[in-house]
Structures are given as structure tokens and as C-alpha cells.
Amino acid sequence: MTRTPQHHPDEEMLAAYAAGLQAERHALVVATHMALCPLCRRRVRALESVGGQILDTLDVDNDAASADDAGLERLWTALEALDAPSPPATAATRSSGEAMAPLAGDNRAPTLPEPLRSYVGGDVDTLPWKRRMPGVLELELELSQAEAPARLVRMAPFIFIPRHDHHSGELTLVLSGGLRDDAGVYERGDLSIGRPGFEHAQQVLPGAPCYALAVNDAPLIPRTLLGKVLARITGL
Amino acid sequence: MTDVVVTRADDASEAARQAAWLEAVARHADRKAFRCLFEHWSPRIRAFMLRSGASQAEAEDLVQDVLTTMWTNAHSYDAAKASPATWIFTIARNRRIDRLRRQARFEPDPADPAFIADDSDGPESVSVENSARAELLEAIATLPEEQRTVLEAFYFAEKPAHRIAEEQDLPLGTVKSRLRLALVRLRKLIPETSAL
Numbered sequence: 001m002t003r004t005p006q007h008h009p010d011e012e013m014l015a016a017y018a019a020g021l022q023a024e025r026h027a028l029v030v031a032t033h034m035a036l037c038p039l040c041r042r043r044v045r046a047l048e049s050v051g052g053q054i055l056d057t058l059d060v061d062n063d064a065a066s067a068d069d070a071g072l073e074r075l076w077t078a079l080e081a082l083d084a085p086s087p088p089a090t091a092a093t094r095s096s097g098e099a100m101a102p103l104a105g106d107n108r109a110p111t112l113p114e115p116l117r118s119y120v121g122g123d124v125d126t127l128p129w130k131r132r133m134p135g136v137l138e139l140e141l142e143l144s145q146a147e148a149p150a151r152l153v154r155m156a157p158f159i160f161i162p163r164h165d166h167h168s169g170e171l172t173l174v175l176s177g178g179l180r181d182d183a184g185v186y187e188r189g190d191l192s193i194g195r196p197g198f199e200h201a202q203q204v205l206p207g208a209p210c211y212a213l214a215v216n217d218a219p220l221i222p223r224t225l226l227g228k229v230l231a232r233i234t235g236l
Numbered sequence: 237m238t239d240v241v242v243t244r245a246d247d248a249s250e251a252a253r254q255a256a257w258l259e260a261v262a263r264h265a266d267r268k269a270f271r272c273l274f275e276h277w278s279p280r281i282r283a284f285m286l287r288s289g290a291s292q293a294e295a296e297d298l299v300q301d302v303l304t305t306m307w308t309n310a311h312s313y314d315a316a317k318a319s320p321a322t323w324i325f326t327i328a329r330n331r332r333i334d335r336l337r338r339q340a341r342f343e344p345d346p347a348d349p350a351f352i353a354d355d356s357d358g359p360e361s362v363s364v365e366n367s368a369r370a371e372l373l374e375a376i377a378t379l380p381e382e383q384r385t386v387l388e389a390f391y392f393a394e395k396p397a398h399r400i401a402e403e404q405d406l407p408l409g410t411v412k413s414r415l416r417l418a419l420v421r422l423r424k425l426i427p428e429t430s431a432l
Contacts (some may be wrong), residue, residue, distance in 0.1 A: 002352055009274065011416070015253040015419050019329065019391045020329040020330070024340060027339075027342045028342050030342075031342035031344055033350070035345070035351050037352070038354030041354065042354070045318070046372075049319060050387070050391070050422055051325040051329065051391045052319055052320075052321035052322030052325035053319075053373060054387060054388055056280070056321035060282075061277040068275075071274075071278060071296070071299070071300075072274055075303055079304060079307055082308060103337065109349045112350070113344070113348055113351060114345035117348075117350070129397075141258045189352075198321075231355075
């Protein structure tokens with residue numbers, strides 16, 4: 001049995017994803033978690049079907065539509081320009097796109113699942129990492145909207161992240177290796193949700209480096225002197 | 237809501253009818269079937285876009301866009317995976333993300349080697365799916381009006397909870413808890429193993 005994630009996005013995050021209301025970086029986190037989590041895919045499908053039923057049972061003037069011959073005429077004209085139905089993928093499937101192939105001869109599953117891998121342009125071995133501090137590499141993600149940055153981090157085993165609070169939300173999706181905090185152990189696919197007022201210290205589990213996608217709405221609030229000094233040095 | 241049972245039976249056969257129309261469009265570009273889909277869905281998609289903040293012209297454009305996608309992608313509709321309403325909702329939602337929010341839509345990719353397939357993703361008993369769907373329909377039909385209102389506003393109006401609160405002259409906490417109540421109530425009724 002493949003291990004599946006134990007720490008999930010909450011109901012409101014999944015509902016906002018299903019309704020298409022999330023900020024882009026949060027949607028990226030949820031979609032990447034879903035690639036590893038059949039349970040959340042089923043939950044999202046259920047929430048999409050709620051959307052479908054609400055749309056279907058919306059109170060509208062049906063007679064107006066039957067009379068909308070002009071609209072239908074315009075549509076036929078547009079469709080005739082397209083040929084018969086047998087087309088390539090369009091908007092509905094566009095974003096899932098072609099999977100970026102893993103390296104030839106490599107049978108391991110990529111560390112970064114889709115849609116994250118295409119989004120950052122490759123798997124962890126090929127990315128232009130920048131050293132943030134000893135044992136920590138980072139890659140800032142560019143997003144199309146002016147939002148607080150999201151980043152990929154690679155942390156060596158035993159790296160310790162001092163106790164900190166959160167101004168707003170901090171989402172940490174573990175992609176490889178493991179992280180331990182006050183609430184438990186986080187491994188591949190697990191999502192840690194740091195809410196304002198939630199304080200934790202984190203440590204990378206021994207054995208392998210930990211890759212994670214981290215999204216902050218605002219900078220962390222360090223709670224210890226060490227954390228404050230590190231924040232000054234690293235900007236974390 | 238006094239006619240729950242009637243609604244339920246109607247909706248189930250309505251979904252089957254619409255699935256048949258989509259199949260007719262996919263198989264032989266059936267214009268009569270497509271006209272039926274147009275008449276049912278265009279006012280709903282228009283209302284959806286208008287309430288999401290589209291101008292009248294944008295909404296017309298998006299209606300055309302969604303219906304064009306329904307025509308060209310009808311072959312990718314899979315009745316075992318989703319009801320026609322769910323499929324059409326996701327198309328409309330994606331067009332809204334793309335055109336009104338100008339964002340990319342992120343989805344997992346089942347063809348990705350890193351994708352963890354669902355042990356229960358395989359073909360399942362259709363009768364289970366249908367009964368789950370019927371239960372969901374009934375649950376939505378019997379939601380208290382106040383929960384239905386916030387749920388509609390959430391899915392369609394693309395308004396953050398604080399705007400809904402302002403417009404309905406309610407405390408923010410009330411709107412948030414109604415939304416949560418509605419979602420939890422619906423989720424409890426949806427077996428997590430079934431496709432809807």
C-alpha cells in the first residue's frame with residue numbers, strides 16, 4: 001500500500017479550491033497535495049458536485065432562454081468556424097496539460113508532483129537553488145499575481161527551525177523527507193497549516209533532506225532570540 | 237421546500253436526460269440535443285458570470301465560451317465520473333478563473349508518475365453513485381434557506397465572506413458559521429468513496 005497523506009487542507013480550503021476562489025499560490029498547494037491524496041480528490045469532487053447542483057437549481061427565467069434565438073444563432077456561427085466536435089483540449093483541461101517527463105532511465109516517481117513540477121520548470125535535481133543558510137536551499141516561485149512569494153525549500157536532515165508564530169497563514173506542503181513539529185510528523189503530501197497564534201518549532205527528520213513548498217501570507221514572527229537573529233540574517 | 241420527493245425524482249431523470257444530450261452531441265454533433273443544453277444552461281451560466289462580477293458583455297461572451305467548450309469537449313464527458321451539472325460547473329468555474337480572475341487553474345495530472353492513484357478510483361457500482369447523488373440532491377434541496385443563500389453566494393458571487401455579511405447586514409461570524417454548517421452538512425451526506 002502506498003502511504004497517503006495524514007494531514008490535509010481544511011474544509012474551507014477545499015471548498016474554496018472547488019469553487020475556484022483561492023489565491024493562485026494556495027490553489028497550487030491544494031492541487032499538489034491532491035496529486036498525492038485520493039481522499040482529498042474525492043472531497044473536492046463532492047464539493048464540485050455541490051457547485052453543479054447549485055448551478056443547476058439556480059432560480060432563473062427559463063422562458064428568456066427559450067426565446068434567446070439570437071444568442072443561439074451567434075453560437076452556431078461561432079461553432080461552424082470551429083469544425084465538428086473532435087478537438088484538442090481547451091480551457092476545461094488545459095491547465096492539467098502534458099506531464100513533464102521524468103528523466104530518462106529514472107524509474108522513481110519525481111519528487112515534485114504535477115502541477116508543481118511544470119510550474120517550477122523541472123524536478124528538484126534540475127532547479128536553480130539558492131543557498132539561504134547552511135543546510136537550507138531555496139527557490140522563490142514567481143506567481144502571476146502580486147502576492148506574497150511562495151518558495152520551495154530543501155532542508156538538510158536535523159535542520160532546526162526555531163519557535164515562531166504566524167502573522168496570517170503559513171502553508172507548508174512536505175514533498176520528501178519529513179518534518180516534525182509540536183503537532184506531529186509531516187511526510188510526503190502532508191500539509192502543515194500554521195494559523196495566526198499557532199506557535200511551533202520545526203525540525204527536519206534524520207535520514208534524508210526534506211523538500212517542501214512553503215507559502216506565507218506574511219513574514220514569520222520569530223519567538224526566540226535565535227529566531228530573531230536568523231530572521232535578520234536570512235530574511236526568513 | 238414541500239416537494240422534496242418530486243424534486244429528487246425529477247433531478248435524477250433530468251441528469252440522465254442531459255447526459256444523453258451530451259452523448260448525442262459527442263457522437264453525431266446533434267444540434268437538437270445541443271439546443272436543449274443551450275436552453276437549460278445558458279441562463280444559468282449567464283447568472284453565474286454576472287454574479288461573479290462580469291459585465292453584461294463579458295457574461296454574454298463567457299456564456300458563448302462555456303457552451304462552445306461543451307460542444308467541442310462533449311466527448312470528454314464521463315457519466316460515471318460526474319453528473320452533467322458538475323461537469324458544466326467545472327467548465328464555467330475554470331473560464332471564470334481564467335477570464336475574470338486572470339489566474340491559472342491548477343489540477344493534479346493522473347498521467348504523472350508521481351500521481352497516487354486511488355484504490356477505489358476504478359469503475360465502481362453505478363447504483364452506489366446514483367444513490368449518493370440522489371442523497372446530495374435531497375440535502376441541497378432541504379438546506380435551510382439561509383444556508384442555501386450563503387452557499388450560493390460562496391460558489392457564484394465570488395464574494396469574500398465579509399462582502400456577503402455587508403450585503404445581508406449580518407455579522408461576519410454568522411455568515412462564516414452558516415457557510416461552514418452548510419458545507420459540513422453536505423459533506424456528511426457524501427460518502428467519500430463515491431463519485432458524484
